[in-house]
Amino acid sequence: MEADYEDDGWSEEERPALNSPEEAKGLVEEVTAILVAGANRSMAGPPPDRADYRNKRKALAHVLTQFGIRNPFPWRTLDIAVEAAKNAHSGTGSHALRRRYFQEYAAKAIGPLELRIADRDSGDISAAIEGLRSAVEATVLDASSLRLELRRIEAALPGDPGAAISRAKNLIEAVAKRVIIDSGGTVNTDRAISALTTQATEVLGIDRKSAAGYHKDFAILMEKLHGCVIAIGDIRNAVGDGHGAAELPEDLAPSHGRLAARGAIAWCGFMLDTLHARQQRS
Template identity: 35%
Template sequence: MTTRSLVPAPVRRHFRDLASQTSVLRLIKGMWEDQGFVPSGDPNEETGERRSLWHEYEDNVDWSDPGHVSRVLRVYETVLDGVHEGPIEDTRKLLRRHGFNFDAKGQIRPRIEFAISSAKIPTSLKSLRDPAVILDSFVRIDRALQNDPAQAIGSAKELVEATAKTVLLELGEPFDDKTAKLPALIDQAQRALQVHPQSVAPGPDSSHAIKRILGGLTSIAIGLGELRNEGWGTGHAPATPRVGLLPRHAHLAVGAAQTWCHLMLDTLADPTAPWRAAARRHSHSPV
């Protein structure tokens, strides 16, 4: 599974176009090298000296690295310093569409960078084609955990659901996005990755102890949906006020959701995970 870019291609293309229209070679060189980047010197298929030079600097960016991405965003901010209001508004709409905020001070703040830099986020998240929904759940959990336990519980349930759906999408497993219930999604995703208590896999994945833990994790993940549906989490309005709901309840729900999410995404990204061998056998089996 290849590592995915934290900056979507449309955003990168937009700023390449914008810089080639508004900046000269000297300025392009300065804005990139001020952030510690050097040109690759490699030929590319861009037309025009400005676009070609810009592409050479992009060649040396690790688009999966939050530190690199943070410095690239400072380059983008410098480009926008010399742009008129019309293109600025178009840029703001594009950034918002792809999960970035462009504030009144001219700073670009990506939700992706915030989430990836958190110690609670699985590094395997960077392997996904589209991590935005899962990242959004992590961000909302982080904001709500201390002051809004109901929101944190609701977001924890959404994190589990988003993770299950993402795993199934990545593996090409069919499911009904509109009608599938959380327990069914959890069951299907765990079976697909062979981390279900009933899965048969080599090594420790089939040990009695691991299966007991997996059974507990499955029950916990399903319990999150039940907790939210009982009205303790946002998404279902309670019939009565949520009396007695405290941050400790939110921490319980969030910790369980994050543990399940880590397991699923790490297994999905693991090149030695048993599900990969099973997938290869299936792809090579005669039709």
């Protein structure tokens, strides 16, 4: 039977107030349990509540939308879901197979929700990206390229660490170029990331040599931060998605993508803050 992905909308009064990914994950598990019970129920026991499935599925569709996740359960009614599972699996061992059948659908939402939880527990990178977006809008003369890079880095996180590392490197380069241009300089498009970021810090007077004249410890910090962005460029060459790879890196995890993104945001945010302060003084 064809799956139906359309959802009935909630009225404003009916909208469920679930705000955390843990609550959303719990609701996914509740709907899964109803589906499994419906497909595997004993004739001696009471059937699952069809209205309960319908209402919880509708609530789930609304809640997942807040996290940019699609409702994984395509069946508008419990009867349609049960029929689909029984058509897919019957005979010996069918109960376990039907349970797995519904769990595989649930995993389409649980996986992204668990990544959201891990992301939040390791620091809210979405908030950091939003803060940088605000700095971009308040500072640069032409924000179009930076808006694009920020959208790309959001799309890559948290599921594709190789792409996230590449987008982090691209964001660094884009910010460096805007800083140079908006400071009245000229960008040499052939420059490597190390030369490009060095030029950007020099035009703002925050490279190590310039900073050492007024604060030695800050100069050391700037050198370390500059080393971070160079390392991101080097890692991108090794594991990023900008080059065809014979095989995927085995040890590359979402946390590596988040680390690269946070390093890029730290450098880019400070560069934009410094440029903005200069603009305010002139």
